[in-house]
Amino acid sequence: MPSNEGSLQVEVSVADDGTRLDRLLAASLDDLSRNRIKPLIKEGLVLLNGAPALNPSQKVRAGEVYEITVPEAVESEPEPENIPLSIEFEDEHLIVINKPAGMVVHPAAGNWSGTLVNALLHHCRDSLSGIGGVKRPGIVHRIDKDTSGLMVVAKSDAAHQGLAALFAAHDIERRYKAIVWGRIYPASGEIEGSVGRDPHNRKRMAMVTKGGKTALTRYQLVENFSDIAGLVSCELETGRTHQIRVHMTHIGHPLVGDPLYSRAKRSRVSALPEERQKTILSFNRQALHAETLGFVHPVTDKLLKFEVDFPSDLRELTKAFRG
Structure with missing residues (x-):
């Protein structure tokens, strides 16, 4: 069973006693970011003894076992389009693209098709594990429509979270x-x-x-x-x-x-x-x-x-x- 959909269990260790629930789950579940986990908690999809644990900041106790239900990722609104891509690198977590001039990165008013996101949805297909619970490429930075060159895009929640942190820290x-x-x-x-x-x-x-x-x-x-x-x-x-x-x-x-x-x-x-x-x-x-x-x-x-x-x-x- 993929780690980003289905039912998962996390048992609280003695070392984690007193930790916030959202922090515990983020540390225990590599493929889910803290921003993804919070909505799961608030939507009642994290259970303790069969009852929803609805507070992301509640303190966990050693020996508790939390059951997390992760819904299957749903399709995002942009439609996949068979647009050729110049790919410099790809693995299960991310993809590096040499974007041509004239291609918009993300669908928006006036550019709902023909974008890099449309192309990636077609190219990646089932290899997208879901960013924030949605099957979509994780855009962590952009280059202008008429600028050519290199971009990195996340394919998994873990990569999206990590790349966002690198950009925030200017470590790119x-x-x-x-x-x-x-x-x-x-x-x-x-x-x-x-x-x-x-x-x-x-x-x-x-x-x-x-x-x-x-x-x-x-x-x-x-x-x-x-x-x-x-x-x-x-x-x-x-x-x-x-x-x-x-x-x-x-x-x-x-x-x-x-x-x-x-x-x-x-x-x-x-x-x-x-x-x-x-x-x-x-x-x-x-x-x-x-x-x-x-x-x-x-x-x-x-x-x-x-x-x-x-x-x-x-x-x-x-x-x-x-x-």
């Missing part, structure tokens, strides 16, 4: 490559400041003094393109919405092709041959790619690190700048 290595406008000086540095909703344009984020979240980006110039633009490596200490796009714009180097934070100006590339100008000025997404992803596997404790090269459109853009 995330490095992006971006092509930005202008001569980058100094060639390396840190950009720190709160990122929040732009008070003048609700579609944009901005550096703000009130209401934002602390954000830190470390950047390093990789290659200079004749002072017109440059290839930079950006390492995220935090992961705020549009963080790199906002931070690089803040220091005067918006991303090439970014429709929200930058405008293509012919004067910037007027000295280049016409064919190269055309390639650069017609590039219609932010030139941003999640190149590196590294973390300790939350279940196996194995160190994992992945790197993926630029997709073809960014390779062509780079070629146009280089000549």
